[in-house]
Amino acid sequence: MAPLAVENLSVDFEMSDGHVRAVDRVSFTVPPNKCVALVGESGSGKTVISQAIMGLLPPKAQIASGSILLHDRQNPGQMTDLAGLSPSGRSMRRIRGNRVAIIFQEPMTSLSPLHTIGDQISEAAILHRNVGRREAKEFTLQMLKMVHFPDPARGFNAYPFELSGGLRQRAMIAMALICRPSILIADEPTTALDVTIQAQILKLIKEMQQEFKMSLLMITHDFGVVANMADEVVVVYHGRVMEKGSARQLFNDPQHPYLQALLKAVPTFGMEKTQRLETLRPIKPHGEGLSQLYTRNADQLDGPILKLEGVSKSFISRKQGLFGSGYEPVKALDDVSLEVRQGECLGIVGESGSGKTTVAKAILRAFQPDSGTVSFNSGIGLRDIASYDSKDMLAYRSSVQMIFQDPFSSLNPRMTVSDILQEPLVIHGIGSKWERSRFASDLMELVGLDPRYLRRYPHSFSGGQRQRIGIARALALNPELILCDEPTSALDVSVQAQILNLLQDLKRDLGLTYVFISHNLAVVDYIADRIAVMCKGRLVELGPTEQVIEHPIHPYTKALLRAVPEPNLDHPLDFSSPDMKGTSNPFLWPEPYRIPEGSAPKLVQIAPDHFVCAPGLVP
Amino acid sequence: MIKYLGLRFLGMIPTLLVISFLTFFIIELPEGDYISNQISMLKATGETASIAKLDFLRREFALDRPFLERYAIWVGLWPGPHGFDGLLQGNWGWSFEFDRPVEEVVGPTLLLTVLINTAAILFVYLVSFPIGIYSATRQYSWGDYGFTLLGYIGLATPNFLLGLVLMYVANVWFDLSIGGLMDPKYIGEPWSIDKALSVLAHMIVPTIVIGTAGTAAMIRRLRANLLDELHKQYVVTARAKGMRESALLVKYPLRMALNPFIADIGNLIPTLVSGSIIVSVVLNLPTVGPILLSALQSQDQFLSAFILLFVSILTLIGMLVSDVLLAFLDPRIRLGGRERK
Numbered sequence: 013m014a015p016l017a018v019e020n021l022s023v024d025f026e027m028s029d030g031h032v033r034a035v036d037r038v039s040f041t042v043p044p045n046k047c048v049a050l051v052g053e054s055g056s057g058k059t060v061i062s063q064a065i066m067g068l069l070p071p072k073a074q075i076a077s078g079s080i081l082l083h084d085r086q087n088p089g090q091m092t093d094l095a096g097l098s099p100s101g102r103s104m105r106r107i108r109g110n111r112v113a114i115i116f117q118e119p120m121t122s123l124s125p126l127h128t129i130g131d132q133i134s135e136a137a138i139l140h141r142n143v144g145r146r147e148a149k150e151f152t153l154q155m156l157k158m159v160h161f162p163d164p165a166r167g168f169n170a171y172p173f174e175l176s177g178g179l180r181q182r183a184m185i186a187m188a189l190i191c192r193p194s195i196l197i198a199d200e201p202t203t204a205l206d207v208t209i210q211a212q213i214l215k216l217i218k219e220m221q222q223e224f225k226m227s228l229l230m231i232t233h234d235f236g237v238v239a240n241m242a243d244e245v246v247v248v249y250h251g252r253v254m255e256k257g258s259a260r261q262l263f264n265d266p267q268h269p270y271l272q273a274l275l276k277a278v279p280t281f282g283m284e285k286t287q288r289l290e291t292l293r294p295i296k297p298h299g300e301g302l303s304q305l306y307t308r309n310a311d312q313l314d315g316p317i318l319k320l321e322g323v324s325k326s327f328i329s330r331k332q333g334l335f336g337s338g339y340e341p342v343k344a345l346d347d348v349s350l351e352v353r354q355g356e357c358l359g360i361v362g363e364s365g366s367g368k369t370t371v372a373k374a375i376l377r378a379f380q381p382d383s384g385t386v387s388f389n390s391g392i393g394l395r396d397i398a399s400y401d402s403k404d405m406l407a408y409r410s411s412v413q414m415i416f417q418d419p420f421s422s423l424n425p426r427m428t429v430s431d432i433l434q435e436p437l438v439i440h441g442i443g444s445k446w447e448r449s450r451f452a453s454d455l456m457e458l459v460g461l462d463p464r465y466l467r468r469y470p471h472s473f474s475g476g477q478r479q480r481i482g483i484a485r486a487l488a489l490n491p492e493l494i495l496c497d498e499p500t501s502a503l504d505v506s507v508q509a510q511i512l513n514l515l516q517d518l519k520r521d522l523g524l525t526y527v528f529i530s531h532n533l534a535v536v537d538y539i540a541d542r543i544a545v546m547c548k549g550r551l552v553e554l555g556p557t558e559q560v561i562e563h564p565i566h567p568y569t570k571a572l573l574r575a576v577p578e579p580n581l582d583h584p585l586d587f588s589s590p591d592m593k594g595t596s597n598p599f600l601w602p603e604p605y606r607i608p609e610g611s612a613p614k615l616v617q618i619a620p621d622h623f624v625c626a627p628g629l630v631p
Numbered sequence: 632m633i634k635y636l637g638l639r640f641l642g643m644i645p646t647l648l649v650i651s652f653l654t655f656f657i658i659e660l661p662e663g664d665y666i667s668n669q670i671s672m673l674k675a676t677g678e679t680a681s682i683a684k685l686d687f688l689r690r691e692f693a694l695d696r697p698f699l700e701r702y703a704i705w706v707g708l709w710p711g712p713h714g715f716d717g718l719l720q721g722n723w724g725w726s727f728e729f730d731r732p733v734e735e736v737v738g739p740t741l742l743l744t745v746l747i748n749t750a751a752i753l754f755v756y757l758v759s760f761p762i763g764i765y766s767a768t769r770q771y772s773w774g775d776y777g778f779t780l781l782g783y784i785g786l787a788t789p790n791f792l793l794g795l796v797l798m799y800v801a802n803v804w805f806d807l808s809i810g811g812l813m814d815p816k817y818i819g820e821p822w823s824i825d826k827a828l829s830v831l832a833h834m835i836v837p838t839i840v841i842g843t844a845g846t847a848a849m850i851r852r853l854r855a856n857l858l859d860e861l862h863k864q865y866v867v868t869a870r871a872k873g874m875r876e877s878a879l880l881v882k883y884p885l886r887m888a889l890n891p892f893i894a895d896i897g898n899l900i901p902t903l904v905s906g907s908i909i910v911s912v913v914l915n916l917p918t919v920g921p922i923l924l925s926a927l928q929s930q931d932q933f934l935s936a937f938i939l940l941f942v943s944i945l946t947l948i949g950m951l952v953s954d955v956l957l958a959f960l961d962p963r964i965r966l967g968g969r970e971r972k
Binding site for chain 2: 066068100105106107108109110113114116118121122123124125126127128132135136139140171173184187
């Protein structure tokens with residue numbers, strides 16, 4: 013008997029214009045000790061299903077029909093229909109967090125910033141395990157140890173903002189598991205994390221599942237995660253189950269066109285540059301009107317368009333509390349030298365804290381580097397941007413634009429799309445009012461959006477559409493170089509494919525140059541011509557994409573590549589391989605790659621155009 | 632924490648100096664001073680006999696010195712005609728209009744001002760807190776709409792009008808004697824329980840009147856803050872743990888929504904004081920408000936400068952209280968700079 017059986021579940025959302033069926037007659041079971049993956053894009057209803065199971069549906073949603081049968085080991089003889097319980101009622105509360113627990117996607121926002129980790133974890137134990145504060149603390153410390161917290165006693169008293177994303181997610185897992193639930197729902201548990209951290213968390217979840225003999229319901233849009241975790245897969249689209257079956261069956265022989273398309277939308281290693289990703293809803297950019305407005309100088313530049321030479325930057329981090337002493341400089345960039353060639357896409361890959369965003373900030377002159385120069389070629393040769401006066405700077409700002417990671421917070425919610433697109437033009441004093449509004453609608457067409465949407469506010473757009481607005485805004489000033497800072501990491505695979513295709517098209521049609529920053533190696537592999545791998549502020553490997561992906565030299569690059577979950581059942585992640593922690597510490601890399609403390613990284617050319625950081629090989 | 636408090640206190644000293652300077656500067660901005668105005672008035676009426684006396688007063692209060700010197704003498708950093716004798720030495724200055732030391736003019740009103748404003752702030756918080764929570768948790772319910780309407784009426788009604796209405800109601804329906812801060816029969820009497828009760832009874836109307844506008848604004852703010860917090864992910868996390876709704880509300884979103892609430896303590900004070908001037912006149916309250924008004928009109932500079940400085944000090948103390956409370960309640964502020972592990 014399956015611990016959890018969802019039968020004919022329908023959920024309605026009450027809207028101003030009647031009901032919208034978010035989940036439509038969904039049925040599936042979660043067998044004991046197995047992992048079922050619920051796969052779909054955002055808006056497919058997969059999260060609503062998990063909310064229905066947990067009794068956490070928003071007030072506007074209602075279970076219209078169907079049942080959610082819980083039949084777990086804690087109450088063996090009895091079957092409970094969760095759909096029939098009042099969501100805030102006593103019996104539901106006793107199940108929630110106790111017999112069925114959940115982990116959320118965002119470890120940053122899922123924990124209260126004002127309470128210690130220990131307080132929040134032990135609370136669950138106090139609620140359900142009938143223990144006092146002291147015992148609860150014991151349980152919590154045990155739990156923190158099980159999820160491999162480096163120092164449980166210290167972690168207990170830490171506040172979430174003092175912890176890294178990975179540790180926060182470990183704390184979330186500890187919180188969910190402290191009552192030893194029979195069913196764990198993991199709602200995109202690793203989407204917000206770095207690849208190497210993702211591999212660790214996936215490993216942890218698998219360990220815990222075996223340890224506690226749990227059934228796992230994994231909600232995700234990442235087929236790499238599915239391939240590595242799931243025994244069975246349920247594919248949902250528009251609130252309906254499209255296909256379900258064992259993982260092997262679905263990966264090897266996808267039946268439904270939706271699933272086939274979804275699998276094709278995932279960029280994988282070794283794809284041809286010219287091969288387009290298949291999108292479910294292809295968009296057609298229209299660039300006809302733009303050529304009149306863009307006065308692009310199509311001249312070929314001599315040499316690179318942008319050059320970083322020996323750029324270093326340290327930030328001071330305060331070590332202790334208020335007015336505490338002890339300042340420790342953190343090297344955000346250590347002697348980074350790079351060049352960006354005109355018309356190419358340079359991918360910068362690294363985990364959070366690797367300094368990849370700091371490179372972008374240095375290019376934007378958001379700070380003054382401690383040493384080294386950033387030079388830009390605007391057609392009259394390379395010039396150090398630090399020497400720019402305010403007029404040069406204004407011109408520079410329009411030639412270098414940025415696309416941000418989070419399409420939700422990078423657009424001002426109080427401005428209409430039209431205002432957002434026109435703002436850069438207003439700042440730079442381009443065009444008359446009429447021309448600007450014409451231009452805004454051209455930009456909309458360019459990114460494949462209907463110009464009639466110009467009067468809307470950002471909240472009425474989906475994530476992918478917002479990201480397209482962000483791209484249109486970046487294009488408004490006719491830039492030469494666009495810095496894309498993780499532009500697709502907040503998006504679904506199919507939308508990601510759409511955005512990547514769009515970026516490819518724009519680059520070709522408008523002759524743009526990209527610096528593409530991402531932690532997703534597969535994405536960078538797909539879009540970039542050359543890849544720069546960064547770790548802890550150091551550039552560790554730089555070379556043509558195929559070279560770096562097919563023949564990585566540096567141990568860190570290798571570790572990074574190993575940690576990427578591939579949507580392929582035959583290439584599972586190697587969970588047994590030693591922990592990834594050591595690989596991101598430059599002092600612990602094996603010779604000749606080790607960077608001794610206090611010395612600068614040195615790049616060595618090992619193949620044409622392929623450099624690797626190996627101070628030991630420098631004569 | 633103690634170190635933080637100490638530093639916070641030290642930081643208030645330069646702030647106070649700057650404020651005192653600005654106050655003095657602004658007070659002296661209009662041309663002339665109280666005495667030169669008097670002199671020109673006397674000249675116009677042809678009375679020259681008293682001019683000599685006024686000239687003497689000008690010298691006596693160092694009004695003939697340059698601006699910076701006058702300021703320094705006022706603060707007590709510079710020897711005046713009678714040596715060091717300024718605020719620092721405890722001399723609050725001379726009120727020309729009342730022809731008495733400032734201390735005697737405002738002395739009795741200061742305590743009452745503090746009292747009434749504290750009562751008004753307490754009123755604001757006590758009333759707006761539960762209503763704000765109610766409105767946020769039952770958004771778009773009849774209660775929410777009702778309180779919103781009441782709040783807008785409170786915001787829109789001129790305070791003095793409300794004061795008059797309440798005075799009428801209190802007098803006719805509840806048979807309270809009104810106006811002033813106590814029943815006239817207790818004025819000049821020694822303090823007794825009856826007198827204290829009379830003061831309390833008289834405080835009710837002014838507290839409500841002065842507090843209403845602030846309350847309405849505060850309800851709206853708390854409601855908005857709490858609404859923002861209620862939809863945050865960590866609230867869902869707490870719910871997913873199986874917490875009761877009420878326990879959850881108090882422990883998580885309310886704690887978060889408190890921050891702006893507390894940060895407002897300091898800001899409330901000057902608004903309340905300056906907003907209460909007309910109310911004080913209408914209700915015949917012996918607070919500093921009406922005195923400030925007349926002192927400003929007649930350019931009674933030492934008196935007005937002192938009152939302005941006093942309000943600034945109250946504000947600074949309010950800010951201090953809110954900062955300390957914030958640091959106490961919010962670990963992100965307390966531990967803000969601690970290195971991430």
